Amino acid sequence: MAIERVGSKVFKFYVPLAAYLAFLLFPFYWMVNTVFKSNSELYNMDLNPFYVHSPTIGNIVVLFTETIFLKWMANTFIVALSATLISLVFSLLAAYAIQRLQFKTSGPTGVAIFLGYLVPQTILFIPLAHIIFKIRLWDSLWALILTYPTFLIPFCTWLLMGYFKSIPKEMEECAMIDGASRIKIFRKIILPLCMPGVLSAGIFCFTLSWNEYLYALAFISSTAKKTVPIGLVTELVRGDVYHWGALMAGALCASVPVALVYSFFVEHYVAGMTGALKE
Amino acid sequence: MDAINASEQTYGQSGFRRRISQALENPTILGLLFVAPAELLLLIFLAYPFFLGLWLGFTDTIVGREGHFIGFENYQWLLEDPTFWLTCFNTFLYTVVAVIFKAVLGIGLAVVLNRDFKGKGIMRAIVLLPWIIPTALSAICFWWLFDSTFSGISWALIKLGITDHFIDFLGDPWNARWSLIAANVWRGVPFFTIGLLAGLQTISPDLYEAAEIDGAGAWKKFRKITLPLLTPLLTVVTVFSTIWTFADFQLVWIITKGGPAGTTHIFGTLSFQRAMQGGQFGEGAAISNFMLPILVTCVFIAFVFLRRED
């Protein structure tokens, strides 16, 4: 670029960036901060709350011993992984069909799926509750495993369609001339080539499942079946007593798996997001 | 698997199996087969509930009991309910203000991040964090941050001399509204930032160089080149964000549950309260259905723009 002036670089870049980073990371800092404070320190407003005076892991202990936090984690994992699996498989097949097989109603089907993505859960949860109750899946993890794909599949299909677009048609045509059946082509050529896309989609599904709250709140009532966000909010606030330390500990511990998955696959996540937007 | 084997396979098969193999070569049949699972699931758990929801709005269904058709009674009842009107107001306020803030901050941040600098990858990863962390968990954190007795923000403001008492973030209606908007913006900016950053990277640097030579300064370059070229993407991102913010639930429910005294309810939370806690499925569905006109408008706008791009 043209001649840079040092002063302007600092101003236009570092200052806004630093300010934003502060705004962005502060809640995380506060969360971690709170976790390691004892109750007495937490509620003592004479002390500077911005750092921990006498660290303790008491809150974490409370979290793991006085609640069934691990059970909630297990539930959330089960739901997330199952819903992701179902969604990935269904989306992969659907995306390939719409993008490549181009059968008669493929266009409208694609549009319909896209529209499905735009229907928010707050419109669907009441009728869904009705249905879930009717088919006796009330208070069961299956209610979540079957309903989560409704918002996972549209996005994944979209994302994977984009991926299929980037695989040259000639490759499939060549395989057809070589004598492979369509199903073989799908298994042996398409699938391996779209693995990065599948990975991106999978990570998205995983994080989106962890992020879900409404359905989990509406369809599950017994403590043992709750997912982490629901469990934390409903069980750590007993009556008027808010166990903030344990709450923050829960929030922190629950964030870890998602953050881990994310950190390993950042590139894929961003690629998935931007790829979908470009469509 | 090679050419000879594959065709031999079909040749050697019995009539029935061969018919299946051939059918599977037909793109239409295979296509319909492949979309079937997804279509089925979406039909049962998305399309059907969607229409069921519309229907429920016209009934007096209560949990556990089938409802009867009551026409527009639910809607009339709601239109006379002051809480409902307040909810309308809140939802619009929440959506409009939060989306504007997110868009402006998002663009700004995207422009700042668009240079090449060391640690760009890490910076991008960090910037996305609020979006990745499950909303509920960050909502819990904000809930604590906004506590009227123990908020660290209040403590800091008092120490800095800006104010002299602990701010009642969530107990005062307007404070609560702004707090919720702040939490929503915190969470939503990354979506705009990363999306727009990708858009910025598609603008060829040649254009900026040509503009530089043509005599444009930084602000002019932004206004005359960056913004116009970013507009299509910006529109899509904004439409999505609008839909999600408008139909939000988690953030508001966890932080205020629609309080204090129902002054921060948005459509999602009011609907939940009336249906799940009050048992009034019909009424709850009617509230949800009020969201439809806006949603439809947004989708329409998105479509118009996507069509134009073709």
Next chain:
Amino acid sequence: MAEVRLENVCKQFDEVVAVDNFNLNIKDKEFVVLVGPSGCGKTTTLRMIAGLESISSGDVFIGDNLINKLPAKDRNIAMVFQNYALYPHMTVFDNMAFSLEMRKRPKDEIKQRVQEAAEILGIEYLLSRKPKQLSGGQRQRVAVGRAIVRKPEVFLFDEPLSNLDAKLRVQTRLELKKLHERLATTAVYVTHDQIEAMTMGDRIVVMRDGLIQQIGSPLELYDTPANKFVAGFIGSPAMNFFDADVIRGGDVISLQSGEVRIDLPAKISQLLADYQPQQIAVGLRPEDLVVATEHAPGQTIQGTVEVVEPVGNETYVALNAVSFSLIVAVGRKTLIKTRSNLVIAPSMENLHLFDFESGKAIR
């Protein structure tokens, strides 16, 4: 007055020196071409004149003004980019008007100047279209139009023809040259195509690895290249090169390569009087090799014809002389058969000799 002076200009990117000690005086209204292979520093030099790259050391003057620290927008130069850099969301008119708008010229003046420039380039009928509705050639004209609207002191061209197909390129070359005559403004033109350089430049600067190899008019570069690189770069088909041993026999010097011997006439032998190394590089252009009837050792080279390429107005013959190969340009009427024997005589006035180690021309 728009002379452009570059004095000892250097550009360094981290450890890489892209341009080293560049010295050039461009006269007012002159059309100078910077030519060389990819990575030779020609585009970097152009961008330094434009203000798109900072100058590591040295001075650049436009007229009497030292412009080193001046931002691009204040240098009163206009540039045509390789990929045209047309603003995709603006019409052709707005694209061309943009720079004038930036300078806050009144609307009438803008309209008039854009119209004028459009007429010169024959694109008036395109003014309300957007770039994506234009063909490659049309976009190129708009890019040029955007530049001439400015009436700058210097025009800069960054390989503007490389994205056009061959036929369009030839046509546009002519038009650009005519345009330059008409506008009478100093121009600096960058290309990797030596034909463009030869046909368009008043003077040519040949660059390689950041260093100037030679500055001169097209025919100077063709007839008296300063080194082996320039000799091989300019001219198509390229000059033939082979290495030979220097055999000194009294006053006469011969060059020997395998079976081939060339006896040098006295004038040329004199040039080699102080030449130390045993070997030397010889250069001969295809058109300076004449078909002979008989082989006379010392005067001619004989060999087998491997490939015959009739181009239409002449024919190129690839000759295998065992220790090296040559391309010979023969008239279209001369019939040569593949695998036949051919004898050619090199034209001694046009024999080029280059120092074996440095590649410098020996003249």
